[in-house]
Amino acid sequence: MRALFALCPAAMLLVPLSPAVAAEKGLIIRAGEMVSEPFIDAAKAGPVTANQPVTIVEKRGGWTNVESGGRKGWVRTLNIRLEAGARPAGSTGQVASLRTGSSGRTVTTGVKGLDENDIRNATPDMAQVAQLSSLVVSPAEAQANAAQSGLHEQQVAYLDKGKTKEKGK
């Protein structure tokens, strides 16, 4: 058992944390007010300005709890961009060849890209199109899986462009 306990902390370090958690750094997109709780009518918790750096503490749907200059508050999730290079260690992408095993794949050695020239030089591959067609899942299977997964369908109306007080768009 002693050996077990000794192993645990090391093992836990290997388990990737949820990539959306803490220590992400962001920048406010548009100036506005933080609120003290994740509700639109909650008490104001101080102003934020465009490009103000914040530390992301917690995300809760449309709201994100941030800390900046010793103050904490909630801002709209979509009003935050992430700071370049501030992505969590477990995430991939920036340099594909450094990809970790977080997606269950081994390290990629040769990076396969898809750029403008690849498209320009492509010869249409209709055998691949046929293969794509063979992947189709029936609506009945999709429906059954959604029910089994506990997904709750909603009636939601489409959005218009919306308006903002800061900028007329």
Next chain:
Amino acid sequence: MSGRCIRAALTVALASLCLPAASAFAQIPDIGGIINAAKGAKKLGDSFRKISDEEEVKIGGDLAGIVLGAAPLANDPAGQHYVSRLGQWLAMHSDRPTLPWKFGIIDTDDFNAFSTPGGYVLISRGLLDDMHNEAELAGVLSHEIAHVVRKHHLQALQTSLRDSAVGDFKDYIGGPGGLAGQFASALVNAGKDMFVRGLDRNDEYEADRMAVVIAARAGYSPYGLGGVLQTLSAVPESKGFALMYKTHPLPVDRLERLDIAMGTRLDGYEGLVDDLPSFVALRAPPPPPPPALAAPVKKGKRRQ
């Protein structure tokens, strides 16, 4: 932008004149070219407006062949099935639920997703691998579904094809399939233009607004797409993102537009999910339990 209003108000021929001006990547053709283009575009515009779902699917299949010719389907049966099933479920909550939708993962490290008319949707393995949860995947697939639903590609193709001979469009549609024929080769070139230049920027914003609604209708958090845009907002314009950056508005601009459109309007829905255990399992298959930690101890206890 004024291009949208103008486009809605004027005739097909006039609109096709205005479209290039509204596009961020417009090239300004000479006057003679515009006049000739308008003649062709009117003819083709009429054709495209009247095409049936079947004709749209044929065009979409030929265009999907271009992307698949550049990056084939990933050899990942479980992933392909998962994306196909989710895509079908999302498409059932769009305005064109009965199209023969097809979804696939293409084998490239780049971050991108493509769609073509008639319901073809392709997402890159690189983008999929970097997602935080299933709501993000739902957001991206729904964005592509929205392009198909709103026929954004047909508008872009119409612009590209305006200088091409279009007389044999009917022969192409009525033909035996494959890519022979004048129209078919013009279509392939127009498709390549579309993939490297992108769609109208306003169409991208519209697809974002529709995507969050489709995702929520299907039971997913509408903030998944925003999560992907945040991920993209943090990366430099390095190689793996070049084509995506060239063909879409900047992620931060899309975030801002989406924030303004959504406000708190989609916050009140109960039971929407960010992730599902099946998605976590798909991407990070649990390693087999370490043999040292298993059986012997428990067995002994059970016997007592």
